[in-house]
Amino acid sequence: MKIFTKRFYKTLSKLQDSFLIENRENKKMLDVYLQMMDGTATDKEIELANSQLQQILKNLGLGILIILPFSPITLPFIFSKAKELNIDLIPNWYKALTNKDDRLE
Numbered sequence: 001m002k003i004f005t006k007r008f009y010k011t012l013s014k015l016q017d018s019f020l021i022e023n024r025e026n027k028k029m030l031d032v033y034l035q036m037m038d039g040t041a042t043d044k045e046i047e048l049a050n051s052q053l054q055q056i057l058k059n060l061g062l063g064i065l066i067i068l069p070f071s072p073i074t075l076p077f078i079f080s081k082a083k084e085l086n087i088d089l090i091p092n093w094y095k096a097l098t099n100k101d102d103r104l105e
Contacts, residue, residue, distance in 0.1 A: 018093040025052050058091045 032049035035041035041049075065075060082089045 014096075018096055022055075022093050026056070029053060055091050055093070058089060062089065062091065 029049040029052040032041050032045045036046055036049075065071060065078065068074065079089060
């Protein structure tokens with residue numbers, strides 16, 4: 001039971017850290033878009049901001065897919081098709097959260 005509790009708190013801690021990082025990245029993205037409107041943002045900053053916006057859209061898309069009816073049936077199909085077409089549907093914060101060390105054997 002202690003191992004499960006320790007692993008649970010470790011996972012919650014990782015989740016909190018990833019949300020804090022995501023929050024900082026979102027703030028940077030908004031700052032860059034404001035700088036872009038002023039004409040002071042560099043191309044590299046705009047590229048990073050657009051990348052962060054793509055991550056946000058992935059989060060939204062995943063959330064919408066989960067609440068759809070029959071999602072336990074449709075999600076595996078959607079993910080298998082995305083894998084075949086080399087489309088990345090998983091947000092980076094979730095990829096960082098899932099490590100082989102955290103998996104139950």
